[in-house]
């Protein structure tokens with residue numbers, strides 16, 4: 001690894017191991033990370049936030065299998081245009097099964113599982129699901145080049161007239177999520193097809209889809225660059241680009257307009273005129289793959305995550321063994337409000353050492369003899385602020401309120417916080 005200090009500190013692979021978030025093992029395989037409890041806690045928080053945002057925006061969640069018959073991907077076009085990135089088929093009972101390279105084909109099949117009316121559109125189908133990519137060089141210990149991917153995905157089946165509004169809604173949701181996560185887009189990229197046979201040939205569909213995306217970018221006033229050779233094989237897309245610790249750019253979020261797969265799967269809905277019409281598919285991902293999103297969060301925050309994402313949100317520090325029971329009661333009170341709280345035991349070191357140990361945790365709650373006598377806790381915030389000691393119930397409630405904001409601020413400072 002490069003020995004430049006700043007770079008080493010912010011490399012997500014090293015931090016992921018140091019913080020006990022995730023790792024890989026050669027016996028499991030390169031590019032196949034596993035998640036430790038703190039990493040899983042962060043990931044759950046992120047996934048629950050996304051599902052909540054999606055529910056509020058009218059998405060319905062589904063589950064679909066992580067593999068399917070080869071024919072499914074022949075219909076979708078993945079087999080013809082994307083096979084190099086797919087794992088080879090497995091033969092089972094005379095059929096060829098493949099690990100899926102994307103969720104769209106399954107969702108298209110779910111859409112056509114029964115007759116659809118125009119009144120159901122836009123039909124927003126979301127799934128945080130597994131998919132696979134046959135990366136030749138999975139970087140050991142990393143989350144950015146993985147072979148097993150958990151994608152925050154959704155497909156919006158809509159009329160051509162609804163495409164602009166749905167794409168704009170997706171971009172707005174991406175903007176809100178970035179604010180919540182404390183990250184920012186480096187640039188918006190309009191990804192167009194390049195040369196070669198990688199892309200489906202349908203000039204009229206490409207032109208219409210590109211027009212829709214340009215229109216949305218301009219309406220939202222988002223500056224963008226157009227890059228050729230970056231489109232999906234089935235259509236153009238808007239990619240939201242971020243920059244990692246080493247200055248490398250990658251795509252985190254994406255919004256795509258697809259006229260191709262609805263045709264391949266012969267998707268239809270019954271219109272107001274009683275006739276059968278073809279929907280358009282808008283593919284969108286708010287945080288991209290969970291792996292890449294967490295890698296980026298680790299690099300941006302260096303382990304000091306926004307409160308709602310922090311694996312441990314409150315560390316309770318009894319000054320001595322006599323306060324252990326009170327500390328455990330406060331931790332339980334926090335947990336009952338949905339917070340992730342732990343007690344740092346006096347046997348694990350001096351109070352100063354335990355405070356240093358917990359320096360990335362947003363809140364340290366110190367419980368000494370005086371606090372126990374008064375039913376108070378003395379909070380120390382990660383940024384060094386120390387509000388006046390608060391009654392236990394109030395301290396826990398105020399922490400829970402900040403966590404529930406899904407923002408980046410650490411404390412909702414009130415008038416009398418500073419009075420000691």
Ligand SMILES: [Zn+2]
Nearest residue numbers: 102103104283
């Ligand atoms: Zn898709």
